Amino acid sequence: MSKQSTKSSKKAAVIDQKPTILITNDDGITAPGIAALVEAAKPFGRVVVVAPDAPQSGMGHAITIGKPLRLNQVHVFGDVEAYQCSGTPVDCVKIAVDKVLHKKPDFCFSGINHGSNSSINIIYSGTMSAAMEAAIEGICAVGFSYEDYSFEADFSLSQQVVSEVLHKLTTKQLPQKGLYNVNIPKVAISKFKGIKVCRQANAKWNENFVERVDPTGKKYFWLTGEFQNRDKGKDTDVWALQHGYASMVPVQYDLTDYDLYKKIKS
Amino acid sequence: MSKQSTKSSKKAAVIDQKPTILITNDDGITAPGIAALVEAAKPFGRVVVVAPDAPQSGMGHAITIGKPLRLNQVHVFGDVEAYQCSGTPVDCVKIAVDKVLHKKPDFCFSGINHGSNSSINIIYSGTMSAAMEAAIEGICAVGFSYEDYSFEADFSLSQQVVSEVLHKLTTKQLPQKGLYNVNIPKVAISKFKGIKVCRQANAKWNENFVERVDPTGKKYFWLTGEFQNRDKGKDTDVWALQHGYASMVPVQYDLTDYDLYKKIKS
Numbered sequence: 001m002s003k004q005s006t007k008s009s010k011k012a013a014v015i016d017q018k019p020t021i022l023i024t025n026d027d028g029i030t031a032p033g034i035a036a037l038v039e040a041a042k043p044f045g046r047v048v049v050v051a052p053d054a055p056q057s058g059m060g061h062a063i064t065i066g067k068p069l070r071l072n073q074v075h076v077f078g079d080v081e082a083y084q085c086s087g088t089p090v091d092c093v094k095i096a097v098d099k100v101l102h103k104k105p106d107f108c109f110s111g112i113n114h115g116s117n118s119s120i121n122i123i124y125s126g127t128m129s130a131a132m133e134a135a136i137e138g139i140c141a142v143g144f145s146y147e148d149y150s151f152e153a154d155f156s157l158s159q160q161v162v163s164e165v166l167h168k169l170t171t172k173q174l175p176q177k178g179l180y181n182v183n184i185p186k187v188a189i190s191k192f193k194g195i196k197v198c199r200q201a202n203a204k205w206n207e208n209f210v211e212r213v214d215p216t217g218k219k220y221f222w223l224t225g226e227f228q229n230r231d232k233g234k235d236t237d238v239w240a241l242q243h244g245y246a247s248m249v250p251v252q253y254d255l256t257d258y259d260l261y262k263k264i265k266s
Numbered sequence: 267m268s269k270q271s272t273k274s275s276k277k278a279a280v281i282d283q284k285p286t287i288l289i290t291n292d293d294g295i296t297a298p299g300i301a302a303l304v305e306a307a308k309p310f311g312r313v314v315v316v317a318p319d320a321p322q323s324g325m326g327h328a329i330t331i332g333k334p335l336r337l338n339q340v341h342v343f344g345d346v347e348a349y350q351c352s353g354t355p356v357d358c359v360k361i362a363v364d365k366v367l368h369k370k371p372d373f374c375f376s377g378i379n380h381g382s383n384s385s386i387n388i389i390y391s392g393t394m395s396a397a398m399e400a401a402i403e404g405i406c407a408v409g410f411s412y413e414d415y416s417f418e419a420d421f422s423l424s425q426q427v428v429s430e431v432l433h434k435l436t437t438k439q440l441p442q443k444g445l446y447n448v449n450i451p452k453v454a455i456s457k458f459k460g461i462k463v464c465r466q467a468n469a470k471w472n473e474n475f476v477e478r479v480d481p482t483g484k485k486y487f488w489l490t491g492e493f494q495n496r497d498k499g500k501d502t503d504v505w506a507l508q509h510g511y512a513s514m515v516p517v518q519y520d521l522t523d524y525d526l527y528k529k530i531k532s
Contacts, residue, residue: 060327060356061389068478068486087489090326090390094473095487120402122521123327124356129389136386136470178526197530199522204402207360212334220334221361250526255388256465260444260516264463 019045019106019170022096022134026089026113026126028055029076033112036155037144038077040162041109044170048105049077050096052126053084057115059126061133062088071095089130097137107169108134111144112158114151118183118237118247119201119229128181132253135179140169142179147186147241157192158184161246164195181249185241196245201236203229285311285372285436288362288400292355292379292392294321295342299378302421303410304343306428307375310436314371315348316362318355318392323381325392327399328354337361355396363403373435374400377410378424380417384449384503384513385467385495394447398519401445406435408445413452413507423458424450427512430461447515451507462511467502469495 021041025034029051041047053070070086083100085092089110097104113127122128127143134141142165146158161184168174181200185192205225212220229238237247287307291300295317307313319336336352349366351358355376363370379393388394393409400407408431412424427450434440447466451458471491478486495504503513 055332058329058331060325060329060395062326062328063324063390063489065324065489066321068488069475070484070486088328091489094489095475098473098475099477099487120519123395123398123519124329129326132389175526175529179523181521197527199524199527200520202520207364209335209361209364211365218336220336221365222334223329223331223357223360249521250523250530251521252523252526253386253389253521254466254468255447255515255517255519255521257445257516257518258465260441260518261463261465263441264516 020101021045021047022093022101022105022108023047023049024051024089024092024096024108024110024130026052026056026059026130028052029074029082029084031114032151032153033114033146033155035077036159037109037112037162038080040159041166042080044166045106047080048096048101049080049082050085050092050100052089052092053086056088056126058124059088059129060124061090061129064088064091069095071099089126090133093130093133104137104139106140108139108141109144110141112155112162113143113145114153115145115149116147116183116241117143117145117181118241119203120205122181122200122251131179132251136253140176140178142182144182144184146184157189160189161195179251181251183237183241183247185244185246187244191244193244194246195248196240198237198240198247198249199235200249201229201233201238202231203227203238286367287311287313288359288367288371288374289313289315290317290355290358290362290374290376290396292318292322292325292396294318295340295348295350297380298417298419299380299412299421301343302425303375303378303428304346306425307432308346310432311372313346314362314367315343315346316351316358316366318358319350319352322354322392324390325354325395326390327356327395330354330357335361337365355392356399359396359399370403370405372406374405374407375410376407378421378428379409379411380419381411381415382413382449382507383409383411383447384507385469386471388447388466388517397445398517402519406442406444408448410448410450412450423455426455427461445517447517449503449507449513451510451512453510457510459510460512461514462506464503464506464513464515465501466515467495467499467504468497469493469504
């Protein structure tokens with residue numbers, strides 16, 4: 001073996017030791033939020049993107065079972081390996097593990113979502129469902145969401161939060177056996193107060209469908225709603241966001257209601 | 267007021283006291299499972315159906331936010347008031363409350379699903395997500411699922427279980443402030459052992475995408491997988507179903523991981 005090839009092998013080994021980071025989202029692969037996440041994550045490992053080829057907001061934990069999926073490599077993040085998938089955010093994680101990486105990545109980061117996924121929004125959110133799917137697979141996962149729905153949102157503060165969380169995870173200051181829902185407030189960086197570990201607020205949406213009539217005279221309905229926080233606690237994600245903190249909720253997916261379980265059992 | 271109209275008013279008042287029961291599903295309004303649920307629920311109150319106009323399996327907690335919804339009355343359950351909606355199972359619950367019932371029903375029952383929704387399947391399931399949406403609204407809700415995927419499934423045992431659960435709920439032997447995931451085993455009625463209150467088993471799916479090539483030479487993928495139960499407990503829903511019981515898991519939707527929360531906080 002030549003000196004040159006020994007050097008190359010060593011270099012390859014070092015590269016292989018870098019963590020593999022899978023990135024996905026629910027706003028689609030061309031959304032500014034995922035580009036911001038890719039940039040912030042690059043210093044922490046080898047980034048591979050597998051994200052929906054179109055917006056998939058509000059898809060929750062949907063999977064595609066009645067039709068096949070398409071998967072195509074794209075070049076939208078410079079030299080970062082990236083694929084667009086015709087499925088849901090959860091499909092993206094599944095196909096990334098089985099058909100792109102052929103192994104489980106060390107981390108899965110989802111987002112940065114255009115819009116908050118605090119409190120009950122977690123269960124409607126494709127962003128958080130993708131992260132949860134990774135966690136079910138045993139992969140350390142974080143969903144990042146920013147309290148600004150616009151496509152022109154400024155992700156500077158969000159990227160600062162991503163860097164801080166990724167630093168804490170890769171240096172094991174935060175448990176890697178975890179799933180986290182991180183929401184970033186829409187405040188000036190100078191007014192940002194830091195990251196606060198929270199519980200999920202008890203909130204809901206009050207629906208109000210807008211009724212309209214199409215050009216052929218048939219009725220149709222648009223889902224709209226008003227967010228209602230029923231939770232006065234100062235330890236919730238909603239409280240944190242309202243007071244200039246980024247919220248970090250550790251998340252799990254055993255939905256058993258153990259209080260009710262014990263009550264019925266007895 | 268004539269005797270006749272007084273009698274009518276009294277009769278109307280009695281009818282109004284019957285609980286209002288909203289029924290939905292994720293297999294679509296023409297699936298045999300929802301017809302079986304409607305029949306089993308009719309003795310317990312005034313049944314109104316709002317269900318997807320097409321199969322929506324695996325839709326999880328998806329909602330429709332990028333396009334409008336259609337809602338049309340149909341006559342597929344005899345004299346039972348029924349509507350088909352172009353949205354997801356969760357959309358059906360939302361639009362039923364806001365645009366069909368104009369109030370919250372007393373109960374929401376979802377199913378009977380063609381196929382089990384035990385353990386981790388709860389988070390992929392449109393059936394259970396519809397029930398959960400109702401619970402978030404404060405409505406007592408149950409999702410029913412039968413361990414037989416076929417359209418020709420025999421729902422006799424499932425209807426027996428539905429009747430037992432609805433009897434317990436309407437007579438308050440079971441707390442009405444609750445959300446329940448009920449799964450019915452595929453066993454002969456003679457071998458059925460009864461309903462067992464359980465916790466959600468710790469299980470997952472191991473994905474295995476089938477890769478094919480379309481007539482134009484482009485690759486496509488079908489999601490398939492193998493169910494893997496990692497949980498040896500005899501108190502789980504998977505164990506109950508394997509041993510001839512119907513499982514009943516009380517369910518909640520605060521996804522905070524309180525163990526990890528305390529660990530990080532300290």
